[in-house]
Amino acid sequence: MAGDLKELNEKLEEVIHRLNSLEAIITETRKFPEVASLMHDLKIGAQLYDEPLKMLQRLIEVKHYLDRHTESRDEITREILNALALKGPMNISELTREMTNIRGKASRVTVKKRIDTLIQKKMVSKTETGRYQIT
Incomplete structure (x- = not known):
């Protein structure tokens, strides 16, 4: 598919x-x-x-x-990936706002850590404009 x-x-x-x-x-x-x-x-x-x-x-x-990847099934990582899939490339601030809308609260530090982990796993990449997207 x-x-x-x-x-x-x-x-x-x-x-x-x-x-x-x-x-x-x-x-x-x-x-x-x-x-x-x-x-x-x-x-x-x-x-x-x-x-x-x-x-x-x-x-x-x-x-x-x-x-x-069963280890990536934590709620925050899943919601970050879903947000990037639905809304397209976003920077850390936009992702943090999106997580706040979804969860009621969010931490830039936590979002950044999850993004860094996803980059290491080659699921997310950083664009030339500093936004993160699903690879």
Whole structure:
């Protein structure tokens, strides 16, 4: 299932890339403005499916990880992984706020420790912008 979602997501990204290219060419020539508008609408429609597919893929990865690693089944780690899967990349402050919303309280230190552990286990990685995402 995860492989199918990944393949579907890659195909969708390729379609979006091609639509971007076609839209740029048609917009540059300025011969057919109605076609350029249609291409833009098609691209927007395709992008509507992109993020839900990515979210499903992240959720499946989290489920597989939690099934394989019984030591990572503590509630805080599970909630951090679920938050990253549902909301996408977040920094420590955003994750701490999210944990506060879920649990009623949260500690930046605890969140950071759990993230560091997940990084060591290669389940989470740090982006160039300093945000953490599921790998």
